[in-house]
Amino acid sequence: MFSVIKHKALSFLKKHPFIFVLYVLIAFLYVGQLILRMEITPLGYFSLYSQPMLPQDAYVQNLPFDKIKNQPIDIYNTAGTSFLILEILPTRYEVLSNAPFCNPAYDKLKQFGMSFNNEECQNLKSFEDWFYTYCKSRNLEMPSREDFEVRQCYFKNGKLLSSAPIVK
Amino acid sequence: MENYFQVRQLLNKISTLDFFSYKRIVLLVLLLAMIWFNYSGMGLHHVWNSPFDFKGADFTYFLVYKLGLNRLVLHSYTSAMFFDVLLIFSLIMALIWIKNKFFVIVSAVLMLIYHILLNAKMGYHAHHLFGFHFALFPFCFGAINALPAFYLSRYLACLTYFFAGFFKLYHKGWSVIGSFSEIFQNQHAAYFYFHPNSFLKHIGHFLNTYPAIGFMLYLSAMLLQLSFILGFFTRRFDKVLAFSILGFHLMDWYLMNLGVFMGMTVMMWLFLFKPQRNISTI
Known part of the structure; x- marks a missing residue:
């Protein structure tokens, strides 16, 4: 053989x-x-989807949020498959913000001799400003910048239960 | 019965297409996909100034960052836009000069850079469009090496789909009957809120009522993916594997709203092309 x-x-x-x-x-x-x-x-x-999922009290999704209307902005009324990137960006914002040096692969990369500074975390501070512009470029119906926020929204059975600013 | 023979006839016709016919199909799909991505705000010029600068623990990131390609391509809106146009232009050129390898190689390299930089700027580690690279790879070679490159791509496609099933098996996604129905609710939580009368919402309600149906769907997807291990040992089931790819991505599109991955069905050609008949035409 x-x-x-x-x-x-x-x-x-x-x-x-x-x-x-x-x-x-x-x-x-x-x-x-x-x-x-x-x-x-x-x-x-x-x-993806390989872990079993048990029933949840609420399902969380990070979304652009209109503070005046007190509701998330409908990201599904955009051209093509823009909604996917509009789903991914705020989700990753939370993940990266809560990782050491704002990189979830920090531990592994450190082992390979890569150095880190706080630059990436500093950059993340401008995320909401940038995301606001990106949402506008995708022709979403947007409030003014002051009334805009990225929020964690809690849903159940098609209803919005509550929302909260992203914890960092 | 008549339909069955018509389908058989169509399948036979597809499997007798020559190398350059498949090359046209693959390039056309990639071109349409890139136009679609740019229309959907997924061009590099859309995200060039994103505050994310994610580096995954993956060799491809090291390479791109060491070569400074991120600084070059994402230097400004204009440079990113130039890159996006160049990628589409190279695909058009490759389609026009179908017998020429140069533009295909350029397209393949640009495509790889595009995916790595898009991931970095989305802050997301997912080579989710790897199928484009696998499908394009064999066309980067001449008559001598095209066939072994074709098999390499085919093996990599088998490996990827098999591991997709393997991870589902290993992480025991199948062990909870209502798991898929929960995954489904989680995936579309916001969509259900904005579109309460949508078709997906009705499916969600149905899967909630009958979680065993969701379980069967999940299990069949896992088995479908695991069956790609057969591709390492025989080509006898290639047509089945090809249409498994189509079925899997159609379900991914309809059920998980991941239509963006439909382009990966272009990998079907790796299971439909019969090189023993057509390799002489390369």
């Missing part, structure tokens, strides 16, 4: 040396990332 694989690998190396190197590089990359417990993309991608 082993000699058959070895023979096939050697003949493949002779015929297609460049692709052989690519095969080996990709294999090393995947195995290396697995051993070092790095993010193994794209293998890890579909781990």
Whole structure:
């Protein structure tokens, strides 16, 4: 069995040396990332929805919020699939804000000798201003900047139960 | 019965398409997807000044940041816009000069940079459009290397889908009957609020009433993904795997509102192309 694989690998190396190197590089990359417990993309991608989910009292979603109307802004009335990025950005804002040095991969990256400063956290402070402009560019019906906030909204059965500023 | 034969006929026709016909289809899908992303506010010129500058624990980020590509492409609105236009232009050129590899290679490299920088600016580590890279990869090579590159892409697609199922199995997403119905409520919580009479809301209500149906859907998706392990050992089930990809992403679109991933169905070509008949035409 082993000699058959070895023979096939050697003949493949002779015929297609460049692709052989690519095969080996990709294999090393995947195995290396697995051993070092790095993010193994794209293998890890579909781990989405892999955890069991138990019934919740409320379902949380971070959304742009109109303080005057006291309700979230409908991100689903936008061009194309803009709503996806409008869902992701405020969610990641919360995740990054609450991570050490504003990077959830901080521990792993530190192991690989990457240095961090507070610059990324400083930048995050301007998120709401930037997100306000982004929402406007997506033609959302927006209040004035003063009446705009990104909030955690709690839903159940299609009803808004409550909302609160994002905890950092 | 007549329908069955018509479908069989159509499948046979698809599987006898040559390399360049698939190349046209893949490039066209990628071109339409990039136009759609730009229309949807997912171009780099839309997010170039986002305060996020996320670096994942992944080799691709190290490479891009070490090379300073982030500073170059995201230097200003104009540079980001130029990059987006260049990517679309390279795909158009690759479509026009279908027998030429140069523009395909340019498109593939630009596509990779686009995804890494988009992730960095969204603060989100997800190579969620990896299918585009896998589908494009074999076209970057000439007659000698195109076939092994095609198989490499095919293996990577199998590996990815198999692990998708494996993680579902390993993390025991299947162990709670009502889990999918809860995931569904969580995914669409805000959507239900804004669109209380939508089709999705009715599905949500149905899955809440009959969580076992949601469980069956989840289980079938997991098994569908696990079945990609067959692709490593035989090509006998390739047509089934190809239409599993289509089925999976259609469900992802309809049920999870993740239509943006529909473009990944372009990977179907890796399971429909029959190289033994057509490789001589490359």
